Amino acid sequence: MTAWLVRRVAASIAIVFLVVTLTFILMDVAPGKPMLGPTERLVDPQAEAILNRQFGLEGPIDVRYVSYLRELVHGNLGLSFGLRRPVADALADAIPNTLLLAGAALLIDFLIGLALGVYQALRVHRIPDVVLGNVTLFLYSVPTFWLGLILLLVFGEWLGWFPVAGMSDPILCPTVSSFYCAMDRLWHLALPALTLGFVGAAGTARFQRAAMLEVAGQDYIRTARAKGASERRVVLRHQLRNALLSFITLFGLAFPFLLTGAVLIETIFAWPGMGRLATDAILRRDFPVVNAAVLLASTMVVVGNLVADVLLAIADPRLRVRSGGGEPA
Amino acid sequence: MLSAMPHQRRLALVLAMLVLGSTACQRAGSCTGAYCGTLVFGVVGEPDILLPPSTQEGVSRDIEEQLFLKLADIGLSTNTIGDEDFQPLLAERWEWDGPLTLVFHLDPRARWQDGQPVTASDVAFTFDAYTDSLVASPYRAALRRVASVTARDPQTAVFRFREKYPEMFYDAVYHMRVLPAHLLRGTPRDQWKTAPFGRQPLGDGPYRFVSWKAGQSLELVADSTFFLGRPAIRRLIWRFTPDIMVATTQLVADQADGHDQLVTPDNIARAAAAPQLTIYPYRGATYGYMGFNLAANGDTTQPHPIFGDRDVRRALTMAVDRASLLKSVFGDYAKVPPGPVSQLWWIWDPEMRQLPYDTTRAKWTLSSHGWRDSDKDGIRDRDGQPLAFHLLVSSVSTIRKTYARLIQEQLRQVGVQMEIDEVDNSVVAERLAAGKFDAVMLAWQTDPTPSSGVPQVWTRGGFGRSNYLRYDNPAFDALVEKATSAATRAQARVAWRGAIETVNADAPAIFLFATDNVAAFHKRVADVRIRPDSWAALVRTWRIPPDRLIDRDRVER
């Protein structure tokens, strides 16, 4: 187990390193120059050249790459010229926001998805299953950002139930109670989190239903039934428990979906998280921010997979034997 | 039995709580009288840095208007010539000491918000910083004709110029906001670009900085001891959104009190229909055009195979129905510019001579220059070369993208094939600088005077700077030179007119739009005065009458 874990962690670090290097090279080869200011203003080539030098955007790529790695090892992510501040500060502002949104979306995703999947599996091929099957199929098939736009239109613009953008009310929140601020935060969170959560829940429900049904067909469940265990017990102790195993994998896989799905959703709902930060940075060629965002995102994905693997290995020792690949089952 | 119902019911409950919570828990404060009021401005984008010489973004300038004072500022007329239309701010008065020396007397009441007095050495320090190449301020070039700024005594700052010209006073006061030397002296100049001061500024203006939540909002509070009079509106909040549609929706939904530029007729109509809003049109500072690269794509030494020909450029200009395009994109809120001119400029004159919209003549000109559709594919060609080119457009500007697609269709009608390259700003900037494009859709946000922008964008002196099209006509350059050095407005007007009409005749670009800006503010706000070059410059004089205060105005903090 330990040797396996060490190998897995080492591979993960290597993957992150490769990804970061690849991004560094790609961003350098990409056309477009760093945007120091808005395009509608007159440019002063001299001032631009000085700033480029000060931000370390000049010089051969190998020199910049080495100095980037050196700084990275010392925990320095560099300066963002687009945001005019240290990248670490910008990340420190954005990460909690993304985690909040991703966390809320994950919660909705798994709570609703799990419940629906189990419910459908218990009512398989009956009316509730068929109806819910169509609903989840639809939600699973819509472009997430389109669903976000439609929810924004209906609940933000037409009905006015939820705020259309941002993550807090700047007028009252800092001055009144923290309870108000917490409620206000949830209120702002509702539309983006529900958009991401619903789409995720649709996939989760479909997965969970299939997993439950597959397990239901297996011998030991039949045996349990034959031994006279109550239906409730069969479902809870056997079917659900086994289906949960594969569910852990899903949990690991859900991280990239939330991080990347959030790119467009964050843009639409003006949610100041990692997705927006990274997209803006790519469009401005704000290299230090892009590198940091990719480093962070790939680390999260790798860690997510790793944790899922470890959990699975703990839950089901048989899998450890096949530990060569990153992929259980 | 495990069932989905409890989850759904709980969700519904949580949602209901949220909706109730958001309305029921708003506690109205108790502020009453003339100095209450909270204004929320919804804006597109976010400040970069609130250190005036390093600032590039427009939002930052609007906020800096509230935090840092200039010595004097331009009047509502936006006249930049001479000094008679300028309003005193930090300087209570000034006088000329000979043709090249300007003496400012600071207002003795002026204080930094930490209590220190504002002195002439702050002014000298400010000039030194703005012109320091390590600070790399975008305003540095505008100050090139000021030789020095010194402190004669703590209340008196002396400007010396290199030469005499009509806009000396404008250059002395318009570009610089005076900085607190005692707070900035310790920061090395090459670190000003990311100085922490720029995220926690302290100034001498009518408002104090309170907080800046990245990606969300920024709050200022009125300085009740401000020496030019206590601002009537107590809190100003800038709320950041990524795009104009969301900003408008926020405004219409009463989640913001104002927006300075609604841009599209769509947004304007929505704001106009909202009962709580009033619409304020004002002269816009932007003009936009589709420019032709006169040099070959990627090779500035050769003329462009299509656009090198003046007659072809003129024909293409005549093939475009600028009035309909304008109507389609801007509705009633913009004008077709009479050349490279924004409405902000005093030289704006719809009578300037320009090429007409005349597709017959356009087609005839193209045919007579050998561009005929010999292979009947709908695209004109000459010597086997189709009349086809690429248009470079920034993918972030909805207006410019819309124009590009509308023009694409209009040119198709006369047998010209235009492909649209919609790319990031960073790619646009790179290809412009390298001359790697055929045609480009551009817009400039102009200063109040034509004498800085026009030479940089349209004369030979702008090669390597902003004259990406490499437009070069010595007659035009001479007229611009004459206009910028003319002693009186009347003389300048004649020269400018000649210059603009020369450009129009050479048609290096199709001049498409000069914006009218339309702002919308909550109707409870009184005395809304907007200075066209900087809408937020006079916010300190706006007020909310005590009988019109609403809940958010009364909030105590």
Added chain:
Amino acid sequence: MTLPAWFALLVAFALATWVVRDVRRRTARHEAGRRFFRHPTAAWGIGVLAFFVVVAVAAPLVTSYDPRAQLDIVHLKNQAPSWSNILGTDVYSRDLWSRVAFGARVSLIVGALGMLVAVTVGTLVGAVAGYYRHWVDAVLMRGVDVGLALPRIFVLLIAIALFGQLPLTALVLAIGLTSWFGTSRLVRAEVLSVRERDFVAAARAVGAGPGRVIFRHVLPNAAAPIIVSAALGIGNVLLLEAALSFLGIGVASPTPSWGNMIADGAPYLASAPWTTLFPGLAIALVVMALNAVGDALRDALDPRQEEREERGRTT
């Protein structure tokens, strides 16, 4: 809409219905075919797909306007649905139904070709990794891990930044080359199990080369999951194209694709919601149909396969 266009549309409906009936009749003889149609939404899915394919092919017949034509940029922009423009017009006064119909061509082609690239690359990599195992497998699968570790939308943003403006082929390649990782894992797992079976060992014993063994013996026996993942993958590619276009880096104007139609409409969401609504619905319908068909295919060809590979959608 003119009368002939309405008539052509009716014919398209009829054709789609006929296709469903015909497919059902032809497959009824096989057990797999019957299993396929036992799936509740399979027939519906086939019908929707057939309808959109017919509309795409016969786009000039079922519409009355050139999808690029700007009818009247001053008076007819952002018009609500009416008898002359059944889905309304967009901000450039172009007929939305014409753009949806012609957009079907682009979107379906991008979806199909993008998936073809992804499945080809994914199958090859997966087969090679699974067949050779050892260090080849380790290297390839670490590569796949790298691919999966990068958020795909970032990768595509960066990849597309490389091109500046993307020609359609490059877009297809960019999407295809970032969508094969899941397939390759799937195929690898399948190959790993197939290669141990007797007939493969027999083929190797009689001296068949690795290429022959992989293509003649291993892959055909791993075909079912590949087909299913392809059917489900087209939907993902469609969603990806839409997301990219929404970010302004997908199919270039004036060529209509459903994704760039949403992007065109989004700034006018509040005043002309139909310009955003209809192309999004078209995407949703087709992706739903593809997912329904994919589900049914899985039931028919490969009843044991789980839905796991479906996750990892990016949009």
